Amino acid sequence: MSRKLTDSHTMKNTINSPYTRFFTETIEVGRMSPFAFFEAGFQKYKEERFYWQNADQTLTLVGIGHAVTLTSDLHEERYKDISNQWNDLCNTLIKEEEDAAPILFGGFSYDPNQVLQSEWNQFPSAYFAVPSFQLKIEDGRSYVSINLVTDKPEASLEFEWLRQERDRLIHLAQVKEFSFQYDNPIVSMEERGKDRYIEAVNNVTSLIQSGKADKVVIARSLVLHFEQELSAVAALYAISNEQQESYQFALQHNDCLFFGATPERLIEMKNGKVLSACVAGSIRRGNSAEEDKQLGEALLADSKNREEHHYVVEMISKVFRTHCQQVVVPKNPKLMKIRDIQHLYTPVEGKIASESDIFTLVKALHPTPALGGVPTSAAMEIIRQEEGMDRGYYAAPIGWTDSSGNGEFAVALRSALINGKEAYLYAGGGIVADSNAEDEYDETWVKFRPVLRALGGQLNG
Numbered sequence: 512m513s514r515k516l517t518d519s520h521t522m523k524n525t526i527n528s529p530y531t532r533f534f535t536e537t538i539e540v541g542r543m544s545p546f547a548f549f550e551a552g553f554q555k556y557k558e559e560r561f562y563w564q565n566a567d568q569t570l571t572l573v574g575i576g577h578a579v580t581l582t583s584d585l586h587e588e589r590y591k592d593i594s595n596q597w598n599d600l601c602n603t604l605i606k607e608e609e610d611a612a613p614i615l616f617g618g619f620s621y622d623p624n625q626v627l628q629s630e631w632n633q634f635p636s637a638y639f640a641v642p643s644f645q646l647k648i649e650d651g652r653s654y655v656s657i658n659l660v661t662d663k664p665e666a667s668l669e670f671e672w673l674r675q676e677r678d679r680l681i682h683l684a685q686v687k688e689f690s691f692q693y694d695n696p697i698v699s700m701e702e703r704g705k706d707r708y709i710e711a712v713n714n715v716t717s718l719i720q721s722g723k724a725d726k727v728v729i730a731r732s733l734v735l736h737f738e739q740e741l742s743a744v745a746a747l748y749a750i751s752n753e754q755q756e757s758y759q760f761a762l763q764h765n766d767c768l769f770f771g772a773t774p775e776r777l778i779e780m781k782n783g784k785v786l787s788a789c790v791a792g793s794i795r796r797g798n799s800a801e802e803d804k805q806l807g808e809a810l811l812a813d814s815k816n817r818e819e820h821h822y823v824v825e826m827i828s829k830v831f832r833t834h835c836q837q838v839v840v841p842k843n844p845k846l847m848k849i850r851d852i853q854h855l856y857t858p859v860e861g862k863i864a865s866e867s868d869i870f871t872l873v874k875a876l877h878p879t880p881a882l883g884g885v886p887t888s889a890a891m892e893i894i895r896q897e898e899g900m901d902r903g904y905y906a907a908p909i910g911w912t913d914s915s916g917n918g919e920f921a922v923a924l925r926s927a928l929i930n931g932k933e934a935y936l937y938a939g940g941g942i943v944a945d946s947n948a949e950d951e952y953d954e955t956w957v958k959f960r961p962v963l964r965a966l967g968g969q970l971n972g
């Protein structure tokens with residue numbers, strides 16, 4: 512290892528200084544709760560943590576501390592900006608065969624062209640971090656990596672300190688009893704701009720009827736005020752028990768935590784194979800198995816919901832046909848049943864054709880008509896005008912990539928931003944020509960449920 516650390520650098524170094532080097536070292540550890548590891552970072556790295564679990568629960572990632580952060584304030588070019596910074600950094604990577612690929616985790620804002628003062632003001636249009644301490648649990652085995660980005664010619668001492676710190680965190684996570692109190696009553700709940708939301712849905716329906724767009728997704732937010740400061744790990748733990756079959760994510764930025772459980776995969780890239788998912792069209796779960804089945808069948812047969820869904824399939828298929836080969840898109844949607852809601856669901860797959868990296872695909876896909884609309888640019892303009900809200904990172908891509916080019920991004924739905932004693936929850940729905948504002952309003956309540964319940968809020972209806 513000391514050989515690696517004093518290795519002189521013949522590679523291309525373009526980050527910060529010509530001497531930048533990116534070291535990584537992985538050890539396998541015994542079973543460890545990802546929440547306990549996340550919490551082990553509380554004291555020293557409270558504002559520098561992330562959490563991710565994929566929908567089929569085969570991969571869990573936790574990051575503690577920042578080896579480096581990559582951010583962008585660009586608009587259209589923010590994907591390319593992050594991709595370039597990441598590639599430059601990876602060109603300085605010094606890694607042994609057996610070390611896990613270092614992870615870059617983060618997200619993009621929904622729409623950098625929406626300029627409003629909001630709870631998202633501190634967030635750049637793209638925010639990513641390589642963790643100093645990276646836990647990866649894959650297929651039941653746990654690995655902890657140290658990542659270090661340095662421009663010092665001699666890094667052995669710093670790396671030795673990181674090893675001690677890693678061992679301290681592992682010990683804390685494995686030995687210290689992991690518990691928290693989650694008794695934090697809600698003092699009040701504000702529906703921000705309920706009337707405005709209803710009005711926006713009505714306006715958008717008229718705009719669609721007059722041919723200005725085919726579909727536009729309109730969202731709204733709720734603010735919860737709590738008695739005490741919210742606990743990140745408690746929120747995370749609660750949401751993970753809410754909605755098992757979804758991606759669970761949490762991204763800390765300064766004193767904010769953005770977290771949620773989303774059913775919607777934007778893109779997965781694994782050794783050249785690419786997967787996406789069209790998720791749009793919704794109905795509630797039934798109170799009995801029989802009613803649930805009837806509701807599911809009604810959803811599959813409903814023309815308004817099929818239309819909402821169809822636009823998403825059309826767009827994602829088109830992006831796949833541009834960037835991939837062997838594209839497979841089933842003819843008809845299936846049902847995706849999650850705890851509170853049933854969605855129409857069509858998986859899309861292919862093999863990456865060109866030199867496209869995951870960021871190229873994220874850019875090409877975001878926003879799909881599941882969160883934007885058709886045509887995209889008209890829908891975005893209508894959202895900016897009618898919604899009157901800053902979506903921040905809600906409804907936007909969140910996820911990871913690694914130094915080998917694999918990665919996965921989900922669409923950050925069923926989510927909330929927590930900051931101190933406040934939580935901001937977001938939910939929306941796809942509006943088409945025959946949408947009804949009251950029904951859409953009810954649909955947003957169903958979509959608020961998982962996060963609302965995770966935070967200890969009352970169910971509405």
Ligand SMILES: C=C(O[C@@H]1C=C(C(=O)O)C=C[C@H]1O)C(=O)O
Pocket residue numbers: 728730790791792793819854881882924925937938939940941942958
């Ligand atoms: C906008 C949201 O969800 C999207 C809208 C849906 C709909 O209108 O049927 C369904 C799934 C998502 O594509 C949300 O959860 O906030």
Ligand SMILES: [Mg+2]
Pocket residue numbers: 791792793819940941954
């Ligand atoms: Mg809908």
